[in-house]
Amino acid sequence: MKAILLTLACLSCVMTNGFTQTIYRVSETAGEFLIKAPDARAGGMGHVGTATSGDANSAFWNVGKLTDAPGNFGASATYSPWLPNIINNAWLGYATAYKKLGKGQVVGASVQYFSDPAIISAPTLSAGGDIALSASYAKQLGSHLSAGMTLKYVSSDIGSAVVSGVVLKPARAVAGDIGFYYKSHSSDVEGRENVVWTIGATLANIGPKMNYGAGYEYFLPTTLRLGGGFSYTVNGQHKLNVTAEAGKLLVPTPTPGRNVNQKPYLEGILKSFSDAPGGFKEEMQEIVLAMGAEYWYKNRFALRGGYYTENKEKGNRKFFTTGAGVRFLKHYSLDFAYLIPTDSGNPMKNMYKVSASVDF
Numbered sequence: 001m002k003a004i005l006l007t008l009a010c011l012s013c014v015m016t017n018g019f020t021q022t023i024y025r026v027s028e029t030a031g032e033f034l035i036k037a038p039d040a041r042a043g044g045m046g047h048v049g050t051a052t053s054g055d056a057n058s059a060f061w062n063v064g065k066l067t068d069a070p071g072n073f074g075a076s077a078t079y080s081p082w083l084p085n086i087i088n089n090a091w092l093g094y095a096t097a098y099k100k101l102g103k104g105q106v107v108g109a110s111v112q113y114f115s116d117p118a119i120i121s122a123p124t125l126s127a128g129g130d131i132a133l134s135a136s137y138a139k140q141l142g143s144h145l146s147a148g149m150t151l152k153y154v155s156s157d158i159g160s161a162v163v164s165g166v167v168l169k170p171a172r173a174v175a176g177d178i179g180f181y182y183k184s185h186s187s188d189v190e191g192r193e194n195v196v197w198t199i200g201a202t203l204a205n206i207g208p209k210m211n212y213g214a215g216y217e218y219f220l221p222t223t224l225r226l227g228g229g230f231s232y233t234v235n236g237q238h239k240l241n242v243t244a245e246a247g248k249l250l251v252p253t254p255t256p257g258r259n260v261n262q263k264p265y266l267e268g269i270l271k272s273f274s275d276a277p278g279g280f281k282e283e284m285q286e287i288v289l290a291m292g293a294e295y296w297y298k299n300r301f302a303l304r305g306g307y308y309t310e311n312k313e314k315g316n317r318k319f320f321t322t323g324a325g326v327r328f329l330k331h332y333s334l335d336f337a338y339l340i341p342t343d344s345g346n347p348m349k350n351m352y353k354v355s356a357s358v359d360f
Contacts, residue, residue, distance in 0.1 A: 004085035018166020025254045025277070026315050027286070028261070030171060030210035030218035031154050033114035033130045035249075038094035039078045040355035043337030045292025046306020050198035050245045051181070052294075056096055056357050059108045062202045063148030064181035066098050066106040066138035071331075072358035073099050082114070091115050099300065104140030106148075109133075116158065116289050128170075136177075138187030142227050149176040154220070156210055166214040175207030175220055196231040198243070203250075209265050218261055219251040222269055237298050244291040253286070274277075285311040292321070298325050304337070318342045323353075333357040336339040 039057040040050040049061030054068025056076035075097035082090040096110035114130040131154075138148030155168040179202035187194040204223045211217040229243030250269045252260035253276040260268070260275075276282035292306030302325035310317040323337035339351040 007047040011273070017041045019158075025282070025313065027249050027251045027253060029040060029217055029221040029249065029251055031130060031132070031156050031173075031205070031220050033092060034111065034132060034154065034175075034205050035223055036082075036092055036114070037223045037353075038080070038092060038112060039076065039296075040080075040323060040335035040337040041304070041325065042292075042352040043080070043353040044304035044321050044325075044335070045243070046290040046305060046307065046308045046321050048227060048243050048245050048292045050179075050202055050225045050243075051229045052183075052227075052241065052243050052292075053196075053198070053231065055257055056098060056359065057094070057355075059096055059110055059111075059134065059148075059177075060094070060096070062179040062181055062200045062227075063136045063138055063150045064146045064202070065106075065200065066108055066136060066142045066148055067100075067104060067146040068181065069098055069359070070135045071100075071359035073097070074357065076320055076355055076357040078353055078355040080353040081351065083347050084351065089115060098136075104146070106136075106138045106336060108136035108138075108150075110136070121286075124238070130154075130156045138179075144182055146181045146183075148179050150179075152176065152205075154207070154210070157229070158212065168212040168214060168216060170215075171210035171212045172218060173207050173210050175205050177202060177204040179203075181342055192235055194231075194233040196233075198229045198231070198340070199244070200227045201225070206269070208259070211302075219268055222250040224248050224250055239296040239299070241294040241296075242292075244289070246287050246289055248272075248287045253282065258301050267325035282313075285314050287311075288314075288317075301325070302327075302335075317348070319346070319348060331358055331360055 003204050037043050037047040038060055055064040056074040057320050058065035058069055077095045079259050080092045093113045096106035098106055100106050112132045116354040132152050134150050134152040136150040140146045142237045152175050154175055155172045182199040183194040205220045206222055207220050209217045225245055225247040227245030235240040250272040252263055252268045255277055288310045290308045294304045296302050304323040306321045308319055320340040325335040327333045335355040337353040341348050
């Protein structure tokens, strides 16, 4: 609930920068932390991850990629302050691990936490927090294709929020993800050059609405993401990864005079491609685009960059990202990402991510 209020506040900041005559229809969801990029590698590449190579954070972006993760075991932890320019002590934490079982099978587990301090100075709001606990399974289905699924428990505690004299309660739900990952590669006769093509698709956060009591219920941020990319390696020393993806929330579009949150959740998902008051044009405006690139030198040092764009009537999040990574002692990695908004007044300014990873 407070995250929704904050979203509206951020929109107000953007609207004052030249868009005050625009009618905004931004979808409201519960558990928005479930779609925030949690790791520094993706964070440095424009928040893409559906079709990048597998790593310890694959379960968040595309659980089917877990089979492509390096080593038989891996783990990662990330810390990221959230909107530090306007909120004190808000942060996103993510920890994940996976284990390969043989015969192309992988299991994983993760925990995602979003601290939710009081964002409005009022006696009716206090700090809360959101958490998701996930278990994942992925399997190689052939030489090129893999698939996976995740089951997650989601809890959203908005603290002692009081609306119209009613104390709202924590909301809980069980949700799931499914993901598919396709990978093909080719190399020259001498093996000096290697090209890998990847395609990824994922449907995340499929589950019932979260109910805070007193009639306040919101859809989970069910999201469809499609991505593709390629990797080019020369002499085993220089590697360039390039990827792009598109994503769309599968939730009802706000409609004047109607409480779209009263729709059954399955109906909300199935009709999310045809319910916008502005028709097909508005449906296309709800698609966000992201692209990123990553350069590795001797598989030890990485430089990253990316761009993320959202329609101005659907949130207007537009930013560049940059990042770097270092791998040392063969098994350990440190990664950093920094977000660069396209306008100076953007509340997302000064956001960064730091990740530490290991694989054996």
